[in-house]
Structures are given as C-alpha cells and as structure tokens.
Amino acid sequence: MYTSSSRLLITRVSTTLIFRPVTGAALRKAQAFKPLRVGVNPHDYYRHFSLKSVLRLKDCVPEIENENIKKTEAAWPHPQYGLEQMETKISYAHRKPQDFSDRVALYLVRLLRFCTDFATGYKHDVDPPKAICDGEAVVASKPYKMSERKWLIRFVFLESVAGVPGMVAGMLRHLHSLRRLKRDNGWIETLLEEAYNERMHLLTFLKMSEPGWFMRMMIIGAQGVFFNSMFLSYLISPSTCHRFVGYLEEEAVLTYTLAIQDIEAGKLPNWSNPNFRIPDIAVNYWKIPEGHRNMRNLLMYVRADEAKHREVNHTLGNLNQIEDPNPFVNTYKDPVEPRPSKTIENIRPTGWERHEVI
Secondary structure, three states, X not given: OOOOOOEXXXXXXXXXXXXXXXXXXXXXXXXXXXXXXXXXXXXXXXXXXXXXXXXXXXXXOOOOOOOOOOOOOOXXXXXXXXXXHHHHHOOOOOOOOOOHHHXXXXXXXXXXXXXXXXXXXXXXXXXXXXXXXXXXXXXXXXXXOOOHHHHHHHHHHHHHHHOHHHHHHHXXXXXXXXXXXXXXXXXXXXXXXXXXXXXXXXXXXXXXXXOOHHHHHHHHHHHHHHHHHHHHHHHHOHHHHHHHHHXXXXXXXXXXXXXXXXXXOOOXXXXXXXXXXXXXXXXXXXXXXXXXXXXXXXXXXXXXXXXXXXXXXXXXXXXXXOOOOOOOOOOOOOOOOOOOOOOOOOXXXXXXXXXXXX
C-alpha cells in the first residue's frame, strides 16, 4: 500500500509495463523534465521509430572534450546568407525535363519520394502526386497530419541519405583525376563540400532527436542501397546523376518550405514558442545572429542550402563532365555580368545553361 505522497511512473522494460513508486528527488527530477527543447509533445511518451522513453533522451552527437583543444572549426566555413536574401531569393521551383536522361532522373526521384514518404509516415496538406511538377505545390489541399516529431523523423531520414551523392561523386572524380593524371577543374571540392553541408544538417537535427534502433536500421539499409546505386550510376552517366540530385533537391526545398509554412501558420506550437532554443551547433555553423535564433530561421538556412545544391547539380548536369570547369569556383573576366558563386546572391533555381558559364 502506497502513501498519498507516492506516485506511479510507467517505465518500459522489454515489452512489459511495470509500476514502481517514485518519491523524493526522483519525483522532482521527473516532474522537472521539459521536452520543449527537443520539439516533442509532452503527451507523446515514445518517439516514432524508437522504443526509448522521452525521459531518457540523450545527446546523440556529443562534443568530444579535450583539455588541450578549445574549439574545432568547420573544415568548410559556411558562406554568409542574408535573412532578406533567404526570404526573397529562395522558393520552390521545378526544371522541366529536356531529354530522356532528364525524364529518367525525374522518374527515379518520384519513386524515391514515394518510398521515403511511406518510410517516414509523411502526410501533409499538399497532394503528393502534384508536388514535384505543380507550380501550386505549396497550396494546402488536404487535412493537416504533421507534427514536430514527424517533421524531425523526416528531416533525420532525408539528411542521412542526402549526404551520399556528393561524397560518391567527389570520390569517383578524385579517383578519375588520379587515373588520368589530370586536374578535375574544381568539381571535387564543391561536391565534397555539399556532402559535408548535408551532414551538418543531420547533426543539427540529431541535437533535437534520438533515433531508435528501427530508424537506425532503416538508415543503414537506405545508405547501402543508395550508395551502391549512385556509385554504379555515376560510372555510367554522371550528368544523369547530377540531374537526379537536382530534382531531389527540388523536393528538399519543397519539404522545408512546407515546414516553414507550418510554423508560420501556428501548426507547430513547440517550434513557434519564443523560448524554443535551436542547437548551438547550428548557431556556430551558420553564424545565425542574435535575435534570429529560432526554428523558423534555422529551417530557412537549411532550405537555402538545399536550394543552392539544386542550382549546383542542375548546372553541373548541363556541362561536359570531363572537360568543363566548375563554374561555382571560377573567377570570370567580366565582373559585372551575373555569374554562379558560392553564395545565393545570383542563385538560379533551375541551374545555369552551359553557354552562360563556359
């Protein structure tokens, strides 16, 4: 018989629910837990794809402490994006397929989108079949079914896969350059930087979530299939692979646009809360200014990155894969004419045509 000061706490052990009394310091500690920081609804005791209790959430990517090291800087410092630039220059856009290769890439992206939606339980206002080609893709037409938790599931899964293409392409071009004993004309660095940037997105979202064993198994399986598919495909047709990634990034821009609209519409109250703190890793990487460190602006930075990857890959898909230099690292003789760059100042949503940059 428990006294009136005792409480019942449900804990999960294997598949059995047991009850045990909690009193004193343990009770105060449990009552003091605030799931707002990780964007989890207090009534959701278990995360999707996870058997771990919210009360046991831990940092999946803790910083390694060393008495002799003060700070580790990013290998590729992020270019500065202006908040006004991200508001006015970044939006959903679709490049219409021009040939058979483009249509193959688009079909594969549609297939991947369907599989990803199914795997992450994604359901939103937008009609999915129209999302990839409809100019009105961000107009609501279905009942709302997303939440902070579901968005994080989708973000983590997508970013764990999104870092693969740049690494595969950069690795293969590096080996190709070694075999041919020739320069690569600047492609390798941009591709590896893209992979690094996608990994930073993943690390940021992991600071707000803790995937369970099922999600981890899904990521391992998806990475294995995607890596080997990209490896073989890039050996056969690099231009098709870049077009594929360009279309994939179009979907990423759409995804983050919808998430931002949900925050603005008040559909994600935890992320709209002014007390919500974004991870320090995001603040340091994007150099987010004080007073703008909220979830909406964080997604604005991530969306701008995805829009940049969209531009880069659509452009690279238009070039001669062996001889043409990378236009995003070139210095042009005419400084007045708009040209590609690492920033979003002259961003071209559907990519630059070859005659514009070569």
